[in-house]
Amino acid sequence: KSNAMWGGRFADGPDAIMEAINASIDYDKRLASQDIAGSRAHAAMLAQQGIIDANDAEVIREGLLTVLSEIEAGNFEFSAALEDIHMNVEARLKEIIGDAAGRLHTARSRNDQVATDFKLWTRDQMDAAISGIDALIRALIAQAEAGADWVMPGFTHLQTAQPVTWGHHMMAYVEMLGRDMSRFKDARARMNENPLGSAALAGTGFPIDRHMTAATLGFDRPTANSLDAVADRDFALEFLSCASITAMHMSRFAEELVIWSSAQFKFVTLSDRFSTGSSIMPQKKNPDAAELIRAKVGRIFGANVALMMVMKGLPLAYSKDMQEDKEQVFDAADNLMLALAAMTGMVSDMTGNIDNLRAAAASGFSTATDLADWLVREAGMPFRDAHHVTGALVAMAEKKGCDLPDLSLADMKSVHDAITEDVFNVLTVENSVASRTSYGGTAPSQVRAQIARWKEVLK
Numbered sequence: 508k509s510n511a512m513w514g515g516r517f518a519d520g521p522d523a524i525m526e527a528i529n530a531s532i533d534y535d536k537r538l539a540s541q542d543i544a545g546s547r548a549h550a551a552m553l554a555q556q557g558i559i560d561a562n563d564a565e566v567i568r569e570g571l572l573t574v575l576s577e578i579e580a581g582n583f584e585f586s587a588a589l590e591d592i593h594m595n596v597e598a599r600l601k602e603i604i605g606d607a608a609g610r611l612h613t614a615r616s617r618n619d620q621v622a623t624d625f626k627l628w629t630r631d632q633m634d635a636a637i638s639g640i641d642a643l644i645r646a647l648i649a650q651a652e653a654g655a656d657w658v659m660p661g662f663t664h665l666q667t668a669q670p671v672t673w674g675h676h677m678m679a680y681v682e683m684l685g686r687d688m689s690r691f692k693d694a695r696a697r698m699n700e701n702p703l704g705s706a707a708l709a710g711t712g713f714p715i716d717r718h719m720t721a722a723t724l725g726f727d728r729p730t731a732n733s734l735d736a737v738a739d740r741d742f743a744l745e746f747l748s749c750a751s752i753t754a755m756h757m758s759r760f761a762e763e764l765v766i767w768s769s770a771q772f773k774f775v776t777l778s779d780r781f782s783t784g785s786s787i788m789p790q791k792k793n794p795d796a797a798e799l800i801r802a803k804v805g806r807i808f809g810a811n812v813a814l815m816m817v818m819k820g821l822p823l824a825y826s827k828d829m830q831e832d833k834e835q836v837f838d839a840a841d842n843l844m845l846a847l848a849a850m851t852g853m854v855s856d857m858t859g860n861i862d863n864l865r866a867a868a869a870s871g872f873s874t875a876t877d878l879a880d881w882l883v884r885e886a887g888m889p890f891r892d893a894h895h896v897t898g899a900l901v902a903m904a905e906k907k908g909c910d911l912p913d914l915s916l917a918d919m920k921s922v923h924d925a926i927t928e929d930v931f932n933v934l935t936v937e938n939s940v941a942s943r944t945s946y947g948g949t950a951p952s953q954v955r956a957q958i959a960r961w962k963e964v965l966k
């Protein structure tokens with residue numbers, strides 16, 4: 508039994524179990540187009556530098572396009588005996604163009620090759636995440652514009668706190684997602700250095716031009732240290748970290764949508780298109796998309812932790828442990844993009860139930876803070892005293908089974924004499940939100956200003 512790849516050194520082929528644990532082709536075939544782009548750039552550079560013959564380079568570059576079209580057409584036979592995408596592509600290239608294929612691997616190693624391929628793939632996913640987030644932000648802004656002045660309860664501890672506006676709540680997520688987008692952009696800028704030409708770990712004695720391949724592959728510059736270049740997976744970890752935070756943000760909104768769409772809340776109606784039914788309970792309409800989005804952060808952050816643990820303690824430079832990077836990033840990227848698309852669809856389709864939102868905002872003594880603020884402003888009371896007086900009024904209303912605006916002026920005066928008819932103006936939820944005009948506050952005027960700022964950014 509001879510060895511398909513290392514016949515010079517090896518007399519025997521690998522055990523079946525060795526092949527099973529070692530081969531990555533089942534998943535790294537997803538890097539095919541990046542692998543071929545990297546090889547085509549490398550071949551052109553080798554020819555320009557006079558390291559290989561220009562004709563050989565042309566034949567190699569053409570042959571690689573043939574390999575790519577076979578893979579894209581789905582009639583490429585991937586072989587586990589050839590371990591990974593790099594060896595599969597090169598072996599097929601040799602079948603197509605013959606011995607010239609053997610010149611392609613001059614002045615490079617699979618170590619810089621895989622770092623290059625994986626960076627190119629991850630860079631595309633960063634771009635996809637940025638545009639997915641952009642679409643979700645636009646959907647949230649559309650909701651915020653529609654309901655800039657719809658009043659709803661704002662919560663702390665999931666207990667009614669103060670009235671806020673629907674637009675304000677939507678725009679809170681726009682801020683989070685805006686930070687997510689800028690994190691992806693930062694990570695993309697930081698990772699955009701070309702590892703190709705680092706060779707196995709020490710660089711090469713061939714007179715290669717790493718600036719040329721960097722430019723061809725859209726990198727800003729070559730990596731500065733060949734040991735670091737083949738040992739670095741920071742870009743994958745940064746992708747996973749950015750993805751984890753984005754997924755965490757989406758999980759919070761998903762949780763709110765699960766609560767809001769329940770019969771007990773009825774704050775929103777989700778569309779049929781983003782809901783599911785029950786096989787036994789005919790009346791059910793379940794928010795499955797929201798629940799699945801809520802769950803995605805689990806596997807995405809799991810991938811982040813998994814790769815961090817793989818990388819922890821690895822000595823320089825490349826170790827085969829690092830082959831365990833790809834499945835984590837592939838799975839996280841697939842699920843992040845899916846969650847972003849589902850969230851965008853769900854947000855675009857959902858309907859806020861204005862009457863229920865308002866009724867909920869008015870319950871639970873939500874304007875108690877407005878009353879206390881009024882006592883400070885109009886009666887000159889220290890806030891702590893106003894807090895105490897308002898607390899007594901809340902206790903009174905609770906005892907009577909009514910809300911604050913339902914108390915009579917006489918009731919109010921019995922708690923504190925300084926209260927006048929005028930107080931009833933601040934007890935409505937509309938006046939409450941309208942008064943919150945501090946920068947970034949919940950007043951419709953502030954929400955509209957925030958929307959306008961975002962529209963400038965997104966232009």
Ligand code: ARG
Nearest residue numbers: 531591617618621825829830
């Ligand atoms: N399949 C390998 C990976 O994904 C490619 C690099 C292999 N390099 C090596 N020295 N065995 O990491």
